[in-house]
Amino acid sequence: MTKEKREILIFLIFTLAVLITPLFLRGSYYLNVLVFIGINTMLAIALNLLLGYAGQISLGHAAFFGLGAYISGILTTRFSFDPWLAMIISALMSGGLAFIIGFPILKLKGHYLAMATLGFGIIMFIIFNETVALTGGPSGLSGIPNIHINSLVFDNDLNNYYLIWVITLMVMLLSINLSQSRIGRALRAIHDSEVAARVMGVNARVLKVQIFAVSALISAVAGSLYAHTMTFISPASFGFNFSIELVTMVIIGGLGSIYGSFLGAAILTVLPEFLRVLQDFDIVVYGLMLILMTMFMPGGLISGLRLIGEAIGSRIKRKSVSNA
Amino acid sequence: MLRIDGITKIFGGLTALEDVSLFVNKGSITGVIGPNGAGKTTLFNIVTGLYTQTSGDVYLEEKNISLYAPEVLAGLGLVRTFQNVELFGQMTVLENVMVGLHTKSKSGIISCSFKLPGQIKEERYIKEKALHWLEYTGMADAAEIKANNLPFGKGRLLEISRALAVEPKLILMDEPAAGLNSRETSALANLIRKIRESGITIVLVEHDMELVMDICDSIVVLNLGKKLAEGTPREIQENPAVISAYLGES
């Protein structure tokens, strides 16, 4: 089986699993958890394109998530836009903003880039908080309408599940395609050696900004979906902590792996469930996890899984050889 | 092919290059030699657009490329290899060469994401071409190996394959033989000649004098940022200034 065919097969199996999962979870609370996992998967993929592929860190990505949520929320509540239209506008505006600030920000490297994106995130957070007339300020914006297609209203877990996962699967597919194309290779080349990539004719500056904009655009779509499924948003969900949580998802799942992003998003979404036993210890576990993962499993969990898979695969192969 | 006109480069008060001029003939192999710190790599960095010179100009086929960025120069057919081997370590050998074909393809983010028909065709072309260049340099059987896992000598070879994929008019090679054993070096010499025969002009910085004298048509000697001498290998070998510079250093 060629690599490409295997990729397609994996995606089809994943899609099938996503589509039939609700059959086993009818009415269950886990359907709701999966809705959030879907949103977080989109965000993790968006950040992974930037962080895992292009190697450019962003500690302010929650800002784009929030921007998507707020633009969509404001347009629908204050100006009665249709949610779909609001989503498209919020995605384009966030992508556009990223494109504009991308040029000066992505000129920076490493720690400086980290700090600049962090600063951007904090500025946006302050804006969400302080422009009370528009955003409702710290006590939030409520009454955001659900998305609907004609009479089909996405106002329950099952409908939201399909809405969000269909879009998440699309984002996954497009990102996988992108990562395996000349653009994906160029991004990874920038990651490994920006100088060599440029010498090979990759316009690193423009490409970095473009992927930053794409990443912001996907984040904004996730934000818009979040706003319309929650019907309420407040700035606390889009702060520095969430930016760090997003980075953690990508790192734990695996840099440069789309399925890793899903894995990281899933783990960080359900983690509070398991850490609840620990009560206040969860923040400590969280910090330890970040350190230990970076030190001992820099490829993330997906690389660990891959190693296990390979080990099993080679054992099976060996067995079949010895049997023959 | 390449004309360097009075290049001076000053780093925070330190003059790395001073009024260096040289001319590279189309289809030739030109060697740039000189003791450590002579400014050879700085010169390469300026020509390929990584550094901006303090003064002076660079012309590629009579076109002033002084202020061009490296990615633009790649499009114009000027490419280089690196002294410290700058591979894309996390990618396979094949993918490394495929990056070299970046300028030969043009699908954007949208057509790549949606796998539009043109992009699929282009991708097939990129892969075929990349395999072709790997065969050309004799690396085809290493195609699926991760670049970081290559032995050093193969890494140098991969850099050259990747540079060839750009289909350049001119390749600058920064110490291509450094760290190679004698067998690898003689294979390299043959490869360089083969590349030149295909019509590509080559400039190389090299410390291996045997190799330089063997394959170069003309040689430029730099010392302490200035051009010391220029000529055929024989002329250089007999040049008293060159001899004293090298002896003086050691």
Place this chain on the structure above:
Amino acid sequence: MLKQMFRVVISVLFVVLMAGSAVAAPPIKIGALFAVSGPASFLGEPERNTAKMMVDEINKAGGIKGRQLELIVIDTQGDATKAVQGVNKLIKDDKVAAIIGPSTTGDTMAVIPVVEKAEIPMVSCAAGVKITDPTKKWVFKTAQNDALAVPKIFDHMKKQKINKIAILTVSDGFGSSGREQLVLHAKQFGIQIISDETYGPKDTDMTAQLTKIRGSEAQAIVCWGTNPGPAVVARNVKQLGITLPLYMSHGVSSKKFIELADDGAEGIILPSGRVVVADQLSKSDPQKKALLNYVENYKKHYNVEGDHFGGHAYDAIMLIKGAIERGGDSPAAIRDQLEKTVKYAGIGGTFSYSAQDHAGLTSDAFVLVQIKNKGWTLLK
């Protein structure tokens, strides 16, 4: 053979299970959403502690009509996303009969659509007016509205002939809601706000804002926030030698504030729940018994004095307990009985809910207190 053994095991299990259920009815599950960690932990932590303490106490005393209570606490971290995830778990996974919390107005607004749809009664511990205005069928609250606190202050000002004031509010949910109410009521009282400043929840120096206020014609300063910001304000006021009367909100009616503000606290006037002045209340005060009991109990369990934030959770638990006692443990019955609550004298005040009023308190819920000699004095 195997089949027979299987049958025996099954029947034994069945008998045991039946016997078990006959002895003890399953506990009534109460869900709790508190911001135990994160920036609003000053609310969530005493609320969680109080709720746990109360449930333990009720269970020790034999539960409600012989049924034990089970409290399931979820930490929202003051983040709407986590609050919504949490409320979904409580409703769909734990199948709770009623919910207390969340701690903050933002979290509460985020979970309201979920509880309304699932038809589970919720008694919020947050203060925002919009939680119960307009009235939502399944949502009640125990925390006193800011709308009740502000008139207390303005009344006092009018008596002191203060007409021009400066306000300094924190830029979080508590402060922005307070600011809204201050601006709204100032008009009605004919008080002019001539300086309207804010500070960030993590700010450690407010001299710039206060200097600006000092340069204005304000006759008094109102600071609206929760610890530690107002303590910094109090200290800065003292540092700058500002002699204007300083009013604060019920957000700082805790011992902690006096400890933090140190000398700066002296003379500050604020509306507060009765909890801080429980011992100064007249014997006829209906709340006195509950207040003294709560303060003492909390101190015994947690070694610090109970504050009125914990009191919100106390009231929520007691209100739900009362509703279950009257009407049983189905969510619909709890809701209906909650709405019928009349004159329950708790920590935050004396609650009477009705179909139109799910906040249940009158301005009587607040008293005005002044800080004197590092203690509270009831202003009559």
Place this chain on the structure above:
Amino acid sequence: MDNSRQLIQYVLSGLSNGAIYALIGFGFAIIYNATGIINFAQGEFVMLGGMLTLFFLVFLNFPLVPSIVLAILISTAVGIAFERLAIRPLKNANPLSLVIITIGASILIRGIAMLVWGKDTHALPAFSGNEPLHIAGATIMPQHLWIFSITVLIIAANKLFFNYSIIGKAMRACAYNSQAASLVGINVKTMVLLSFVISSAIGSMAGIIIAPLTMTSYDVGIMLGLKGFCAVIIGGMSSGLGTVMGGLLLGLLESLGAGYISASYKDAIAFIILLLILFIRPEGLFAKKETERV
């Protein structure tokens, strides 16, 4: 009528906040210059300084000076442990991993502090009373004088250390070119460790002297750390005096911004300045332009 008095107050408040930012920024710069790492956990040392002093002073009833000394020693020990356990094993890691590791450490230290000391805010008694001092119609607290003088003292001591002592010079050599430094026999590892020692000690000192004014809790480190970082970016990483100037400028702009523009956007002002400086003059306002390198 008292516009000038108002201005003087803004300036004084701004400068005293600025001195704190400068001191914290100084800690950043020392580690950055020795290792090229921006230590996102720097703010946590500030928190540790304040909380530990409080712990010894208020909970264990130690006298002030021993409390301070113990607090600095323990914070420094945490700094050493951090370097040995998390930074050293990762030699040659890419900036991305280092950013994540230091963020992880910052969360971890903060979490442990929360578990040990709880979530409450605490006030530390002022070193020498609470009677405000009047200067040209403006007032400051005696504690501000402590902040100014200790900042000056620490900066001066560092200047002497880095310019005149052998070890200080060796550390500068490492910062300039660690390979070359190791060739001439300087133990680069020790120098990196030393940079963590100095920086965590300075950080905790900063936390101690500001705690009586700003109060302290397990989570004060985040914002103070970020402001310190802004200071060092404004002033320039490579210059000690620049950091001080950067800190003072930042404090001043914040205070004037809060006074004359809008207090709501005070923090936004700091970060907008940070971004502008990064975009326009990443080497900082008060540093010499560095040579370009590839």
